[in-house]
Amino acid sequence: MTELARERIDPTTRIGKSELKNFVIAASGCYNRGAEFGRVTDVSAYGAITLKSVTLQPRLGNGMPRVLPAPAGLLNAIGLQGPGIEHFLAHDAPHLREVQTAVIASVAGFSVAEFAEVAARMDGLPNVVAIELDVSCPNVDREGECFAANPESTADVVRAVKARVRLPVIAKLTPNVTDVKPIARAAESAGADAISLINAVRGMAIDVARSQPWLANVSGGLTGPAIRPIAVLAVWEAAQAVRIPIIGMGGIETGRDALEFVLAGASAVAIGTANFRNPDVAALVADALVDAAAERGLTSVRALVGSANPSFAGERSH
């Protein structure tokens, strides 16, 4: 094993037919449209940024409080506050061409038809290279279980969206299930070009002073380092179940953390909460992945994918 010069390592990855300049993606909901972060950091360090999920109708979102620090994590229940697709297309979409990296559009919906409708209208926007389906948002009160809790409803959403869009489609799965493998397989069979996981883990806190739930929404989603072991396992298991690329996320703060996901089988990683602590986290993680490849004498970061996972089902680069 010879150590290769950093410049000779290929840092890129692929999500379906879209190539990203590096492995590191900003997770949905943590980067807005990139405009605010532009003040303190460089969006272009990211291989792609995922937009906050967009719904068909405008949504006010949940009441307050919406967030609470938790041990090594953050509890949130934003409730998909957003402008709705109409307003998004009119006011936000035109700014997408200014974003200094690739964009992944995220879609959330409350029926299969809504997903298909919003996704179709996102298809072909400037800079947008893929569409992620937030079938797993745990914060919004849906009739019955959320889509991603069930293989059939996950597949229904993916199938309906695939019929309407040309861009690669990413199904974003939830860890709040007994077994993530059948759901990942259902997404793949329905035509998903990639899956991403994990979305937030369901949790809550009680305000002991006022003897009531802390969050206005009662329960919320736990994110940050606390959930990393849960996320690594979900990626590990999904990587044994499907051949499509996986975007791994949940608690990544450092290159070492990201490497866990890549070795488990992730073809890209996403970072959410850690942006709040360290606005420069993307560059740090992207560089560390290149270094990890170099140290192992590999010519690409992609060659690391799945290399700790003997039952990795995806394609190996080496």
Place this chain on the structure above:
Amino acid sequence: MTELARERIDPTTRIGKSELKNFVIAASGCYNRGAEFGRVTDVSAYGAITLKSVTLQPRLGNGMPRVLPAPAGLLNAIGLQGPGIEHFLAHDAPHLREVQTAVIASVAGFSVAEFAEVAARMDGLPNVVAIELDVSCPNVDREGECFAANPESTADVVRAVKARVRLPVIAKLTPNVTDVKPIARAAESAGADAISLINAVRGMAIDVARSQPWLANVSGGLTGPAIRPIAVLAVWEAAQAVRIPIIGMGGIETGRDALEFVLAGASAVAIGTANFRNPDVAALVADALVDAAAERGLTSVRALVGSANPSFAGERSH
């Protein structure tokens, strides 16, 4: 609301027909037989200690490494190392009468018959006031899913054990399911006298230096403060689903943490991992619960149970 003197607050609780002198229980697997902790702490501060789960056959357990520190938590995969019921009855059970508090026996098994057999032989041991069924241990490789992932198999185990024992039976549930409520209800319908939750959350870590899973068992169970929001939510939901008492646990380190569980609906709390940091945690938490009742002008800790949970299904003391 008048503040009451601490001495006038009733600190006790009930699990089925058994009364415990306070709300605080040592969680299974974290206290052994109490003999080792005796060196550094006072077992009698606990309302009860739960024994490490006992199986029918002796078990060597998993290979090494078995543990890894995680952000605000601990990953473990012990694999139910243990002497088996025969050796336990001969060598450990006689020491139970020396334990300076009530004892909850824990049973793990790989078939319904095993659970029933081991539980029956635990019934009536000195100091033992209840039998907990570890139907949810996530570390042991079972054929297919673990019992607690499924309402029917949970109910099967509870029913079989109830037919053989006189002591109150506690079904210990796992958070690694899409919805804990039907499983809690199944345990209740099958005759469980109480439920306890949560057992460890499934997770894993990759050793990036050696490019392989850190734990010999690949995956393990995450415990400690990291999982507390997950645990509080599980207790909150179970407390709306069943009327039997709930023992809440997962990441409790302080009185405030314990109070979250009690207000959510727990009639007792258990502490595992926090014993490893603070051997005096039991007294601290038990005292804090009494203080919390006093500050609210209540005459018992029990009057706090479920008071933040409007849909609490259990019996309220007040």
Place this chain on the structure above:
Amino acid sequence: MITRRECVAPGFWCVGFRAPRIAGAVRAAQYVAIDQPGRFAVRLPLGIWTAEGDEITVLFREWGERTAQLAHSDIGTAVDLIGPLGNDFTIPARGARATIVAGGLGVVPFWLLGKRLLAADVQTRVVLGARTAALLVGAAELRALGLNVELCTDDGTAGTRGSVLDALDSEPPADIVYGCGPPNMLRALSKRCVAANMPCEISMEETFGCSMGTCWGCVVPVRRGAKQGSGYPKAHAESRDFDYSRVCFDGTVYAAADLVWSA
């Protein structure tokens, strides 16, 4: 880097940082977002209390783990600060009369504001209230600036017995009122000023996630059309009509007339 650390009252701390860029740029009601070693997933937002030379200070209570850790950090510890963040108060014309109303730690934005108002020749009255004397902090520092500070406590243990609002009745109305403090106080102050048609600016607080305007975790309801709102269209399903604004990014200062208290 931490330059000083002082316990100003039981549980209340004043901590100084060497932060030349922030000290040079800061305006009243702005805050810093502090990253701390340890397993905290998000930064701690604290209002900037004083700024002199290369140094800023924060004045805070030991609330939970992050504030406790900061309170017990040694002088010389390196600290990662982002700031100054947030908008600031409107400064009226020379000769105008301003009233500052603060409850407890709501005093924090008013050292910088008081200094600024004095420099702008604004006649400034300061009313500082708290439940009880032990929770009153900051008065000495405001007086040292040359401000006239009236104290009041609910229990009469310091200053006049009664709320800061009672104190407002005692004098003729000001040209502008500034408020910061607990929600109940702010709501009452706000409603009173709006009813009296008196310009009033409020520095709001909410639990923060990102502190940077990206997570939408820190919102307060504002009147639809308020310039600090999201500008998103009304949600069809919502019966109540208001918009949300991010305190961290669009605030923390709001015109009382823009705030919606009933949402």
Place this chain on the structure above:
Amino acid sequence: MITRRECVAPGFWCVGFRAPRIAGAVRAAQYVAIDQPGRFAVRLPLGIWTAEGDEITVLFREWGERTAQLAHSDIGTAVDLIGPLGNDFTIPARGARATIVAGGLGVVPFWLLGKRLLAADVQTRVVLGARTAALLVGAAELRALGLNVELCTDDGTAGTRGSVLDALDSEPPADIVYGCGPPNMLRALSKRCVAANMPCEISMEETFGCSMGTCWGCVVPVRRGAKQGSGYPKAHAESRDFDYSRVCFDGTVYAAADLVWSA
């Protein structure tokens, strides 16, 4: 309380604590379990390096978060220690000859042991090895006790080139051999001593959970029947026949003959 803190080599630290009870009671190969502020769920186990007067020291590398935090804690910081924990080495009769074999930070138990052996008039030879010179620590302190220390490195950057085991060939066998260091070295040392029928005691290391014998997280395989084993009967389903022993509670010191390396 932390009494001193010294970077003894890049990434290697020696930190002292005022701990009179532990300093008075400690024997070689014992350790302390350190609780640290911050979001750590379990204590950090570190071997006790020196003990003099009221003070003990630990000698460690910055491995991960807990050791990094300790390395950067200020003198005067209060630290919660449990200890001394674990068993200790056997001390041979006066006049016996002992060889100590340490790899890298495996030197830690041998300051206390060396001191004890000197006091017991045991002729003591110390062989200290590492991959490279930068990883060799502790030699000066052992020499200061009056011990004769031979160094070796795999790459020849300090002392003899070669492994600590090669060094063993150069002299007649001892009455007892003590070993501590990386697993590969310990396995080789252990096998060699067992084959040569030479008494050998090994201080083992595993990742710890509770540090108190209750979680069974830190086990090593030992021969069935070894007194440090669990004593549980053989599991029917298991084809391999060995028992597990808790390093934290039943160790850290094992007779080489009791250890099972192939499990």
